[in-house]
Amino acid sequence: xxxxxxxxxxxxxxxxxxxxxxxxxxxxxxxxxxxxxxxxxxxxxxxxxxxxxxxxxxxxxxxxxxxxxxxxxxxxxxxxxxxxxxxxxxxxxxxxxxxxxxxxxxxxxxxxxxxxxxxxxxxxxxxxxxxxxxxxxxxxxxxxxxxxxxxxxxxxxxxxxxxxxxxxxxxxxxxxxxxxxxxxxxxxxxxxxxxxxxxxxxxxxxxxxxxxxxxxxxxxxxxxxxxxxxxxxxxxxxxxxxxxxxxxxxxxxxxxxxxxxxxxxxxxxxxxxxxxxxxxxxxxxxxxxxxxxxxxxxxxxxxxxxxxxxxxxxxxxxxx
Amino acid sequence: xxxxxxxxxxxxxxxxxxxxxxxxxxxxxxxxxxxxxxxxxxxxxxxxxxxxxxxxxxxxxxxxxxxxxxxxxxxxxxxxxxxxxxxxxxxxxxxxxxxxxxxxxxxxxxxxxxxxxxxxxxxxxxxxxxxxxxxxxxxxxxxxxxxxxxxxxxxxxxxxxxxxxxxxxxxxxxxxxxxxxxxxxxxxxxxxxxxxxxxxxxxxxxxxxxxxxxxxxxxxxxxxxxxxxxxxxxxxxxxxxxxxxxxxxxxxxxxxxxxxxxxxxxxxxxxxxxxxxxxxxxxxxxxxxxxxxxxxxxxxxxxxxxxxxxxxxxxxxxxx
Amino acid sequence: xxxxxxxxxxxxxxxxxxxxxxxxxxxxxxxxxxxxxxxxxxxxxxxxxxxxxxxxxxxxxxxxxxxxxxxxxxxxxxxxxxxxxxxxxxxxxxxxxxxxxxxxxxxxxxxxxxxxxxxxxxxxxxxxxxxxxxxxxxxxxxxxxxxxxxxxxxxxxxxxxxxxxxxxxxxxxxxxxxxxxxxxxxxxxxxxxxxxxxxxxxxxxxxxxxxxxxxxxxxxxxxxxxxxxxxxxxxxxxxxxxxxxxxxxxxxxxxxxxxxxxxxxxxxxxxxxxxxxxxxxxxxxxxxxxxxxxxxxxxxxxxxxxxxxxxxxxxxxxxx
Numbered sequence: 037x038x039x040x041x042x043x044x045x046x047x048x049x050x051x052x053x054x055x056x057x058x059x060x061x062x063x064x065x066x067x068x069x070x071x072x073x074x075x076x077x078x079x080x081x082x083x084x085x086x087x088x089x090x091x092x093x094x095x096x097x098x099x100x101x102x103x104x105x106x107x108x109x110x111x112x113x114x115x116x117x118x119x120x121x122x123x124x125x126x127x128x129x130x131x132x133x134x135x136x137x138x139x140x141x142x143x144x145x146x147x148x149x150x151x152x153x154x155x156x157x158x159x160x161x162x163x164x165x166x167x168x169x170x171x172x173x174x175x176x177x178x179x180x181x182x183x184x185x186x187x188x189x190x191x192x193x194x195x196x197x198x199x200x201x202x203x204x205x206x207x208x209x210x211x212x213x214x215x216x217x218x219x220x221x222x223x224x225x226x227x228x229x230x231x232x233x234x235x236x237x238x239x240x241x242x243x244x245x246x247x248x249x250x251x252x253x254x255x256x257x258x259x260x261x262x263x264x265x266x267x268x269x270x271x272x273x274x275x276x277x278x279x280x281x282x283x284x285x286x287x288x289x290x291x292x293x294x295x296x297x298x299x300x301x302x303x304x305x306x307x308x309x310x311x312x313x314x315x316x317x318x319x320x321x322x323x324x325x326x327x328x329x330x331x332x333x334x335x336x337x338x339x340x341x342x343x344x345x346x347x348x349x350x351x352x353x354x355x356x
Numbered sequence: 357x358x359x360x361x362x363x364x365x366x367x368x369x370x371x372x373x374x375x376x377x378x379x380x381x382x383x384x385x386x387x388x389x390x391x392x393x394x395x396x397x398x399x400x401x402x403x404x405x406x407x408x409x410x411x412x413x414x415x416x417x418x419x420x421x422x423x424x425x426x427x428x429x430x431x432x433x434x435x436x437x438x439x440x441x442x443x444x445x446x447x448x449x450x451x452x453x454x455x456x457x458x459x460x461x462x463x464x465x466x467x468x469x470x471x472x473x474x475x476x477x478x479x480x481x482x483x484x485x486x487x488x489x490x491x492x493x494x495x496x497x498x499x500x501x502x503x504x505x506x507x508x509x510x511x512x513x514x515x516x517x518x519x520x521x522x523x524x525x526x527x528x529x530x531x532x533x534x535x536x537x538x539x540x541x542x543x544x545x546x547x548x549x550x551x552x553x554x555x556x557x558x559x560x561x562x563x564x565x566x567x568x569x570x571x572x573x574x575x576x577x578x579x580x581x582x583x584x585x586x587x588x589x590x591x592x593x594x595x596x597x598x599x600x601x602x603x604x605x606x607x608x609x610x611x612x613x614x615x616x617x618x619x620x621x622x623x624x625x626x627x628x629x630x631x632x633x634x635x636x637x638x639x640x641x642x643x644x645x646x647x648x649x650x651x652x653x654x655x656x657x658x659x660x661x662x663x664x665x666x667x668x669x670x671x672x673x674x675x676x
Numbered sequence: 677x678x679x680x681x682x683x684x685x686x687x688x689x690x691x692x693x694x695x696x697x698x699x700x701x702x703x704x705x706x707x708x709x710x711x712x713x714x715x716x717x718x719x720x721x722x723x724x725x726x727x728x729x730x731x732x733x734x735x736x737x738x739x740x741x742x743x744x745x746x747x748x749x750x751x752x753x754x755x756x757x758x759x760x761x762x763x764x765x766x767x768x769x770x771x772x773x774x775x776x777x778x779x780x781x782x783x784x785x786x787x788x789x790x791x792x793x794x795x796x797x798x799x800x801x802x803x804x805x806x807x808x809x810x811x812x813x814x815x816x817x818x819x820x821x822x823x824x825x826x827x828x829x830x831x832x833x834x835x836x837x838x839x840x841x842x843x844x845x846x847x848x849x850x851x852x853x854x855x856x857x858x859x860x861x862x863x864x865x866x867x868x869x870x871x872x873x874x875x876x877x878x879x880x881x882x883x884x885x886x887x888x889x890x891x892x893x894x895x896x897x898x899x900x901x902x903x904x905x906x907x908x909x910x911x912x913x914x915x916x917x918x919x920x921x922x923x924x925x926x927x928x929x930x931x932x933x934x935x936x937x938x939x940x941x942x943x944x945x946x947x948x949x950x951x952x953x954x955x956x957x958x959x960x961x962x963x964x965x966x967x968x969x970x971x972x973x974x975x976x977x978x979x980x981x982x983x984x985x986x987x988x989x990x991x992x993x994x995x996x
Contacts, residue, residue, distance in 0.1 A: 090721075112437040119745055119748055136957060143978075144982075433729075656780070
C-alpha cells in the first residue's frame with residue numbers, strides 16, 4: 037500500500053478509513069460534494085442513479101442500527117443494491133476469518149464495504165488486504181472501529197460547523213466529555229485541526245482523557261465553565277452506558293453536575309454558539325433537554341447533513 | 357393537532373392510526389382505492405412508481421415478521437425505498453427516547469413510518485409529535501399498538517366482506533374469541549358499525565370480554581351456537597399463546613370445545629356465510645382445520661386483499 | 677405431482693429441489709445459461725431486468741447469512757424485490773405450520789421461495805403443496821435442507837469444474853471429508869455421475885461415510901494418500917464445528933493429520949489438479965492455508981460462479 041492508503045495515485049479518494057491522514061483539500065472536496073446532495077433530500081423523488089447496479093455491503097461486526105440506517109438510506113438514494121450483513125451472528129461464528137469473509141464478498145463482486153467493527157484497525161486491515169489482492173475497484177468506508185475512528189461522523193460535524201459558521205480559521209471549538217473512549221472525538225479533533233481551527237479545547241474529567249491528548253493539538257480543561265468560555269462551537273460527546281456503571285465515574289447524576297451541558301453553562305459560550313451531539317443523546321446525563329431542544333442545538337441538522345456527507349463519500353469512491 | 361389527527365384540513369388522509377374516528381366515506385375511499393391494486397398483483401411486473409424515491413421506515417418496536425412483510429411488499433411494489441428497523445434491540449437500548457428516534461429519522465427525510473409498538477397509543481404519540489414539530493409531509497401508519505388498534509387489519513377485513521357480500525347494511529356479523537386482548541377486534545367492530553352493519557355480535561367467554569363491550573354497539577353472546585345463528589360473516593380471532601397458559605382459560609382443548617369454530621357450529625350460520633381469521637391460525641384451538649381449509653373460509657383472500665389495502669393507504673398518504 | 681417434481685410438462689425447470697432427478701441435459705442447460713451472467717458481474721451496472729416486479733422470498737428456517745447473501749445478490753441483480761424472512765424467530769413460533777406460512781406468502785403473490793430448512797425434504801414438501809394447490813407460477817429453490825441436498829452448491833461446483841477442465845468424461849474426482857453429514861456431498865456426487873465423470877472417489881474416515889455410499893456410484897477410500905492419487909479435481913468438504921467436539925472424531929488436530937489437505941498430499945494428485953471447497957473453510961482442520969491460498973485452489977472462483985448459477989436458476993424458473 038502506498039503512503040496514504042486512502043488516496044489513489046491520482047489523489048482521488050479510494051477508501052475512507054480515518055480523518056487522520058486526509059489532506060485538508062480532500063476534506064473540503066467531500067464537504068463541497070455533499071452540498072448538492074442536501075437538495076436531493078428535499079425532492080419529491082429522492083433518488084440519483086450514481087450507484088445504480090453497484091453492490092454495497094453493510095458489514096457490521098458490531099450492531100448499530102442507527103449508523104447502519106444512515107448508510108443504507110444514503111446508498112439506496114444513490115440507487116445501489118444494499119446488502120446488510122450482521123456478521124456477529126454469522127460466518128465468523130463458523131470459524132471463518134475476517135479476511136476470508138471479505139474475499140468471499142469480493143468474489144461476489146462487491147463494490148463497497150461499509151465496515152463497523154469493535155476492533156480498531158479492522159477497516160484498515162480490509163483496505164490493506166484489498167490492496168494486496170489487487171482489487172482497486174473495491175472500496176472501504178469505516179463506519180466506526182473500536183476506539184479508533186468514525187470518519188463520516190467527523191465529516192458531518194465539519195459540514196455542520198461550516199454550514200453555520202462558514203470560516204474554520206476564526207473559531208474556538210470545545211469537545212466535551214468522554215474523549216478517552218470516543219472514536220468520534222479523535223475524528224473530530226483531527227478534522228478541526230486539519231481545517232485550521234486555531235483553538236480546539238478538550239473538556240473532560242481526568243479519568244476520561246487519553247494521556248497523550250495534548251499531542252493532538254488541543255488545550256485541556258477539567259472545568260467546564262472555564263472551557264466553554266467564549267467558544268463558537270460546543271461538540272458534546274455521548275457518555276456510553278457501560279461507562280456510567282464503571283469505576284471511572286461516580287454516577288450519571290454527578291457527571292451531569294460537572295460535565296452535563298445546561299443552559300447556564302452554555303451561557304458562558306458566545307451568544308451565537310452552536311451545540312452538536314453525535315446521538316443518541318442521554319438526556320440528563322451529558323446534556324440537558326433544555327439545551328438539546330433549544331435554539332442553539334444543531335443536532336438534527338447534523339443528522340440531515342450526515343446523509344448528504346455519506347452520499348458524497350460513496351459517490352466519490354464509486355467515481356474514483 | 358386538529359380534532360381528527362388522521363385527516364388534514366382538506367379531509368385527506370394524513371395518518372392511519374385507528375379506524376375509530378375515520379369517517380365512513382374515508383373507509384370507503386380506501387377500499388375503492390385498493391380495488392385496482394389487486395390487479396397489479398396479478399401482473400407480470402408487480403410494480404408501480406407511486407412511491408418512487410420515498411423512504412418508508414418499518415419501525416417495529418415489537419417483533420412481527422408477518423406484519424412487517426406485508427408492509428414491506430406493499431411499499432416495494434409501490435417502488436419505495438424500504439428500511440426495516442427492529443428497534444427493540446437498538447437505539448432505545450442506548451437510552452434514546454421514542455421521539456428522539458423519530459426526530460432522527462425525520463431528519464434523514466423519512467416520508468412514512470409504519471409503526472408497531474407494544475404500548476397502546478405509540479403511533480398516535482408519534483403523529484402528535486410530527487404535528488407539533490410541523491412535519492406535514494411525514495405520515496404514520498399504525499401496524500398494531502398494544503391492545504388499541506390494528507387498522508389495516510380492520511380495513512382488509514372490510515375489503516374482504518365487501519368483496520363477498522357487497523352491501524354492509526344487510527349483514528349480521530359475529531366477532532368470536534378473545535375480544536378483551538384483541539386490537540384486531542376493536543378495529544373490526546368500529547369499522548363494521550361505521551359502515552352500517554345493523555347487527556354486530558361479540559361471542560366470547562365472560563373472561564375474554566371488555567367490561568364496556570356493549571358500548572361499542574355489539575350484542576353479546578356467551579354461547580357460540582346462539583351467537584352464530586343466521587350470521588352472514590364469522591370473524592374469528594386468534595387466541596394468543598400467552599393466554600392459553602394463563603388463568604383466564606381452562607385449556608386449549610376446553611376452549612376449542614366451547615369457542616372453536618367447527619363445521620357443526622358453522623352450519624348454524626347462513627349457508628353462504630364466510631369465515632375470516634387474521635392469522636396466524638391456531639388450528640384445533642380457535643378453528644378446526646376442516647373449516648380453515650373449507651369452502652366458506654376466505655382467510656387467504658384476506659391476505660391478498662391486505663396487500664392491496666396497504667398499498668392503497670400508503671399511496672393515499674403519499675399523495676395527500 | 678408428476679414423476680419429476682422439478683420439471684413441468686414441457687420439460688422446463690419448475691423447481692430446483694435436488695440434483696438427484698435432474699437430467700444431464702438440464703444440468704448442462706443451467707450451466708450454459710449461467711455463462712453470460714458471469715459477464716454481467718463485470719459490468720459497470722450489474723443489473724438485468726429479468727425478474728423486475730417479481731417477489732422473491734428468502735425463507736430461511738435455519739440461519740445462514742452466507743447462503744442468504746448469495747441468493748439476495750443474485751435476485752437483486754435480476755431486479756427482483758427481495759424479502760428476507762428469518763422464520764425461526766417468527767410465525768412458526770406462534771404455532772403456525774410451515775404450509776400455512778407458505779399459503780400466506782403465496783396469497784401475497786410470491787413468485788419464488790428460496791428455502792433453507794434443517795429438515796430434509798422441507799423444500800420438496802413446499803413444492804408438493806404448491807402443486808396440490810395449483811400454483812404453477814410459484815417456484816421453489818432448495819438452499820439446503822437437512823442432510824439431503826444443496827443443489828445450487830452442486831451446480832456451481834459443476835460450473836467450476838467445467839470452467840477449468842472442460843470435459844467431464846475424462847476426469848477422476850475425489851470428494852473428501854464428512855460425507856455422512858454433508859448435503860453438499862450428496863448433491864456433488866449426483867451431479868458428477870450424471871454428467872458422466874467416470875471415476876468419483878469418496879475419501880473419508882469410516883465414521884463419516886454413509887453405510888450405502890457405494891450405491892451412489894463412488895469408489896471408497898479411507899486413506900487420503902491413496903484416494904488423491906492422480907485425481908483431476910479435489911472437492912473438500914467442510915467439517916462442521918458440531919462434529920469436531922462429537923464422539924465421531926478424535927480431535928481437529930488428529931483429523932487434520934489424516935484428512936486435512938496439505939501441499940504434500942495434494943502433490944499426489946495430477947499436477948494441474950484443482951481444489952474446491954464450499955466454504956466457510958476451517959483452516960488447519962480440513963484444509964491447510966498453503967493449499968487454500970495456493971495456485972491450485974479455485975475456491976473464490978466458485979463463489980463468483982455461484983452468483984451466476986443462482987441467477988441462471990432464478991431466471992429459468994421465472995421464464996419457465
